[in-house]
Amino acid sequence: MFSVINSVGLFGMNAFPVTIEAEVSKGHPQFDISGLPDAGIKESRDRVRSAVYAARIPFPKGRVLINLAPADVKKSGSSFDLAIFIALMQAMQILQIDLSKRIFIGELGLNGGIHSIRGVLTMTMLAKKNGYEEIYVPHDNVREAAAIDGIRVYGVSNVNDLLSHLLELSPLKAAERVQPTIEAQKSLLDFSDVRGQQKARYGMELAAAGGHNILLVGSPGSGKSMLANRLPTILPEMNREEILETTNVYSVAGQLSKENPLVTQRPFRSPHHTVSAAGLVGGGSIPAPGEISLAHNGVLFLDELAEFDRTTLEILRQPLESREVTISRAAGTAVYPCSIMLVAAMNPCPCGYYGSTQKKCTCSPNLVKRYLSKISGPLLDRFDLHVDVDPVAYADLSSTEKTESSEAIRERVENARNRQKERFRGTDIYCNAMMPDHLLREYCRMDAQAQALLKAVFERYGLSARAHSRLQKVALSSADLHGSDVIRREDIAVAVQFRGFDSKYLQ
Ligand SMILES: Nc1ncnc2c1ncn2[C@@H]1O[C@H](COP(=O)(O)OP(=O)(O)O)[C@@H](O)[C@H]1O
Ligand SMILES: [Mg+2]
Ligand SMILES: [Zn+2]
Numbered sequence: 001m002f003s004v005i006n007s008v009g010l011f012g013m014n015a016f017p018v019t020i021e022a023e024v025s026k027g028h029p030q031f032d033i034s035g036l037p038d039a040g041i042k043e044s045r046d047r048v049r050s051a052v053y054a055a056r057i058p059f060p061k062g063r064v065l066i067n068l069a070p071a072d073v074k075k076s077g078s079s080f081d082l083a084i085f086i087a088l089m090q091a092m093q094i095l096q097i098d099l100s101k102r103i104f105i106g107e108l109g110l111n112g113g114i115h116s117i118r119g120v121l122t123m124t125m126l127a128k129k130n131g132y133e134e135i136y137v138p139h140d141n142v143r144e145a146a147a148i149d150g151i152r153v154y155g156v157s158n159v160n161d162l163l164s165h166l167l168e169l170s171p172l173k174a175a176e177r178v179q180p181t182i183e184a185q186k187s188l189l190d191f192s193d194v195r196g197q198q199k200a201r202y203g204m205e206l207a208a209a210g211g212h213n214i215l216l217v218g219s220p221g222s223g224k225s226m227l228a229n230r231l232p233t234i235l236p237e238m239n240r241e242e243i244l245e246t247t248n249v250y251s252v253a254g255q256l257s258k259e260n261p262l263v264t265q266r267p268f269r270s271p272h273h274t275v276s277a278a279g280l281v282g283g284g285s286i287p288a289p290g291e292i293s294l295a296h297n298g299v300l301f302l303d304e305l306a307e308f309d310r311t312t313l314e315i316l317r318q319p320l321e322s323r324e325v326t327i328s329r330a331a332g333t334a335v336y337p338c339s340i341m342l343v344a345a346m347n348p349c350p351c352g353y354y355g356s357t358q359k360k361c362t363c364s365p366n367l368v369k370r371y372l373s374k375i376s377g378p379l380l381d382r383f384d385l386h387v388d389v390d391p392v393a394y395a396d397l398s399s400t401e402k403t404e405s406s407e408a409i410r411e412r413v414e415n416a417r418n419r420q421k422e423r424f425r426g427t428d429i430y431c432n433a434m435m436p437d438h439l440l441r442e443y444c445r446m447d448a449q450a451q452a453l454l455k456a457v458f459e460r461y462g463l464s465a466r467a468h469s470r471l472q473k474v475a476l477s478s479a480d481l482h483g484s485d486v487i488r489r490e491d492i493a494v495a496v497q498f499r500g501f502d503s504k505y506l507q
Contacts, residue, residue, distance in 0.1 A: 001023070001024055001090075001091045001092070001093055002021070002022070002023045002091060003021070003022045003023075003087050003088075003090030003091040004019055004020070004021050004022075004087070004100075005019070005020045005022070005083045005084075005086050005087040005090065005099060005104060006018075006019055006020075006083070006099075006100070006102070006103050006104070006132065007019070007020055007079070007080050007082075007083035007103060007104055007105055008079075008103060008105055008123040008126055008127060009073070009075045009077075009079070009080070010077065010079065010118065010119040010122065010123060010252070011074070011076075011286075011331065011332050011334060012252070012287055012327070012332070012333070012334020012335060012336065013119075013122060013248060013249070013252055013289075013334065013335065013336060013337075014122075014334070014335075015119065015122045015123045015125065015126035016073060016126070017126070017130060018068055018069065018070075018073075018075060018080065018083075019068075019069050020066065020067070020068055020069075020080065020083045020084055020086075020087045021066070021067045021068075021069065021087065022064070022065070022066050022067075022084070022087035022088050022090065022091040023063075023064070023065045023066075023091060024060045024062065024063070024064050024088070024091040024092055025062055025063045025065075026062045026063070027062045027063040028062075028063065029061055029062065029063070030062075030063045030064065030065075031045055031049065031059075031064045032064070032065050032066065033045055033066040033067075033068070033084070034065075034066070034067045034068070034071070035067050035068030035069060035071050035075065036068055036075055036076075036080070037074070037075070037076060040075075040076060040077070040078070043078070044078065044080065044081055044084060046110075047078070047081050047107070047108040047109070047110060048081060048084050048085050048088065048108060050108075050110040050111070050112070051081070051085050051108045051109075051110075051112045051159050052085070052088065054110075054111050054112025054158075054159060054160070055112055055159050055160055055163060057089075057092075057094060060088075060092055064088065064091075066084055066087065066088070068080060074331040074332065076286055076331070077107075077117070077118075077286075078107035078108075078115075078117065079105050079106065079107060079117040079118075079119075079123075080105075081106060081107050081108035082104045082105060082106035082107070082108060082114060082136065082138075082159075082162075083103075083104040083105065085108060085159060086099065086104050086162075086166075089163070094163070095163070095166055095167070097166060099166075101131075101132055101133040101134065102132060102133065102134040102135070102136065103123075103127040103132045103134070103135040103136065104135075104136045105117060105120065105123055105135070105136070105137055105138075106136070106137060106138040106141075106156070107138070108159070111158075112158045112159040112160060113157065113158050114138045114139065114156050114157055114158055114159065114162070115138055115140075116138045116140035116141050117138060117141065118251060118252055118253070118254040119251050119252045120137050120138075120141040120144045120145050120251055121144045121145065121147065121148070121244070121247055121248050121251040122248055122251060122252060123135075123137075123145075124137070124144075124145040124147075124148045124151065124153065125148055127151055128148055128150050128151040132151060133151065133152060134151065134152045134153075134154065134174075135151055135152070135153055135154070136154045136156055136162065137153065137154070137155055137156070138155065138156070138157070139155040139156055139157040140155075140258050141155070141256075141261075142154075142155025142175045143175070143178045143258070143261030143262070144178075144247070144251055144256055144261045144262070145175070146175040146176065146177050146178040147177075147178045147179075147180050147244065147247070147261070147262055149177055152174045153174060153175040154172050154174055154175065155175055156172065178261060178262065180240050180243040180244055180247070180262050180264070181264070187230075187232065187233045187265075187406075189229055189230045189233055189406075190230065190233060190405055190406045191204075191230050191233065191234065191403065191404060191405060191406040191409055192402055192403050192404065192405045192406070193226070193230075194223060194226060194227060194230065194403060195392055195396045195397050195399060195403060196392045196393055196395075196396025196397065196399075196403075197223060197227070197389070197392055197396070199387065199388075199497075200216065200223070200227055200387050200389045201227070201403075201404075201409075202494075203216075203385055203387040203498055204227055204230070204231060204234065204387075205234065205409050205412065205413065205481070206385060206474065206477055206478060206481065206494070206498070207231075207341065207343075207384070207385050208231060208234045208235050208341075208409075208410075208413045209412070209413050209416035209417065209432075209477045209478075209480055209481050210384070210416070210420070210431055210432035210433050210473065210474065210476065210477030210480070211341055211430075211431030211432065211433040211434065212341070212383075212384035212385050212432070212433045212473070212474060212477065213320070213341060213342040213343070213344075213382050213383045213384055213385070213433070214341075214342075214343050214344075214383060214384070214385040214386075214387065215305070215343075215344050215345075215346070215380070215383040215385070215386045215387070216228065216343070216344070216345040216346075216387050216389050217345075217346055217347075217348050217386065217387070217388055217389065218345075218347070218348070218388060218389030218390060218391070219347065219348070219352045219353050219356045219358065219359070219391055220347060220352045221391065222389045222390060222391045222392065223389060223391075223392060224303075224345035224389050225303055225345060227389070228299075228301045228303070228343045228345055229268070229270075229301070230406065231268070231299050231301075231341070231343055232265070232266045232267075232268045232298060232299055233406035233410070234406050234409040234410045234413050235266050235298075235299075235341075235410070235413065236410070236413060236414045236417050238263075238264060238265070238266055238297060242297045243262055243263060243264055245296060245297060245337060246263045246267060246296050246297045246298070247261075247262045247263045249289050249293050249294060249296050249336065249337065250263050250294065252288075252289060252336075253288060253289050253293075253294060255294070266297060266298035266299065267294060267295050267296070267297070267298035267299070268295070268298055268299045268301065269291045269292075269294050269295040269298070269299070269300050269301065270300075270301040270302075270303060271291045271300075271302070273302075273303070273304050273305075273307035273308045273309075275291065275308075275312065276312065277309075277311070277312045277315050278290065279291060280292060280312055280315065280316065281293075281315050281316065281319055281325050281338075282325050282327055282334075282336055283327060285329065285331075286329075286331070287327035287329060287334040287336075289325075289336045290325065290336075292316065292319055292320075292325065292338040292340060293325060293336040293337060293338045295338065295340045296336075296337050296338055296339055296340060297339060297340070298340060298341070299340065299341050299342075299343055300340045300341070300342050300343070301343045301344070301345075302342070302343070302344040302345075303344075303345050304345065304346060304347075305344040305345065305346040305375060306346045306347070306371055306372075306374045306375060310374055310375075310376070313375070313376070313379055314376060314378075314379065316342075316379070316382075317378055317379060317382065319338050320338075320340075320342060320382050321382075323337065323338055323339040323340075323434075324336065324337050324338060325337075325338050341433075342382065342383070344383070346375070348361075348368070348371075348372075349361055349363045349367065349368040349371050349372075350363050350367055350368075350371050351363050354368050355388070356390075356391070357390065358390075358391050381466060384433060384470050384473060384474050384498075385474060385498040385499075386498060386499060387498060412481055413481075415480075415481075415483065416477065416480035416481045417430075417431065417480075419480045419483070420432055420480060423443060432473050432474075432476050432477045432480070433473060433477075435473060435476075437469045440469055440472055440473070443476065444472040444473070444475070444476050444487055445485070445486045445487065446472075446475075446486060446487040446488075446492075447486050447487070447488055447489070449488070449489035450475070450486070450487045450488055450489050450491065450492050452489075453489050453492045453493065454468075454471065454472070454492050457471070457492070457496055467499070470499075471492065471495045471496065471499065472487070472495075474494070474495035474498060475487045475491040475492050475494070475495040476491070478490075478491035478494045478495060479491045
């Protein structure tokens, strides 16, 4: 007998349809699978055979041939096991039902258990798009799949349950839909913990308001890490689309759990400075997403920026700009999204006190220069804001007065972002930082005083065209925070103030 079952394969973030054909015929005992890479075939064969025994079904005595199509697409992984098993059951006539509107995905265990796999959310999206009515997924992945509406989702934990269901002996219940609802941020961190630091706090608010990358420079213990860790608490809540996008990355990376089937809080990723290039931007023979993609729609924090390997950092530049990572392999090209805010912190010099008012720097000018040159100009260019973080003043630290909470700041940030949503309606830009330069003229309207100040700054500091456009974008975010439709003189002044790094350290 011959049968065909539908399944889904995955490469990077891309799900693609795969059909499984099974044929059982009389002849010399043989169990062959074609269309999978060599190593995968052997393992899949062993797992399917054990699952058949686990279901107390005698394995066919004759020839068993399985083919995965299309043959010219490289397939990998163990997620076809379940579909192969079901195709075999059809071909053996243990099942004799119409399965043409159903999709099966999952890895088999030796005892007939169905184990979780990666990328179930993406695969379910494809199944729905292609008009399937039901999808059968590993039980541990069911909540992820159930986030997609318009398709019935069944979570199954072993082949016996699945057979009983398909034979209508004891039907399973379809999973209840999981709403990708927005949860209030539940962070233990809050900006009210940060004493004093008016300027740095405002820098963080401004960065959050426009989605700008921000660099914090200051002596050890001045609170740089503390400020960066609190950035997610002042960012707008994720919307449904962002939740699904980010969850997709985690799904493909195999980093979702039964307890946390959806990513509903903006990610905050803080890789150690020893991270490899592949760890940071993604890689591997079957390319996996890196930290920058795991931070998608959230924050990537590089603490102690100068300690990172320089070539590793350089690889960040392109994805930061294009907001996606492309990884090419012989087997195909994977594209991962990485729309992030980059936050970095560093000391100004090896001893940490260059430019400090508190303690004298003991480094030679040459040493300071060498230290800073670890960060290339083009990478520095990716930061719209540079903040000097001075050590917190004793009076501030000992004060019992509560500083403003994250919630209060977030409200202003959300208002500013709503203005941007309105501004960029109909485009795929959602914050000022994403604005391409050719739109500056249209959106960065300035009053006469602002124009005069920008001109004066431009001439005095000999700004590059790049710095010039960055100043305007930050100034626009400042205007948005103040609910102003035009950029005012003080918005330009604020933006200039947050470009201190260039003039202070790099001359
Ligand atoms: N502005 C501040 N308000 C309250 N505590 C602070 C402040 N700045 C620093 N601290 C304290 O100092 C510690 C070290 O700060 P940290 O953020 O690690 O500094 P850095 O990263 O600049 O070296 C923090 O854990 C916090 O307890
Ligand atoms: Mg630190
Ligand atoms: Zn020093």
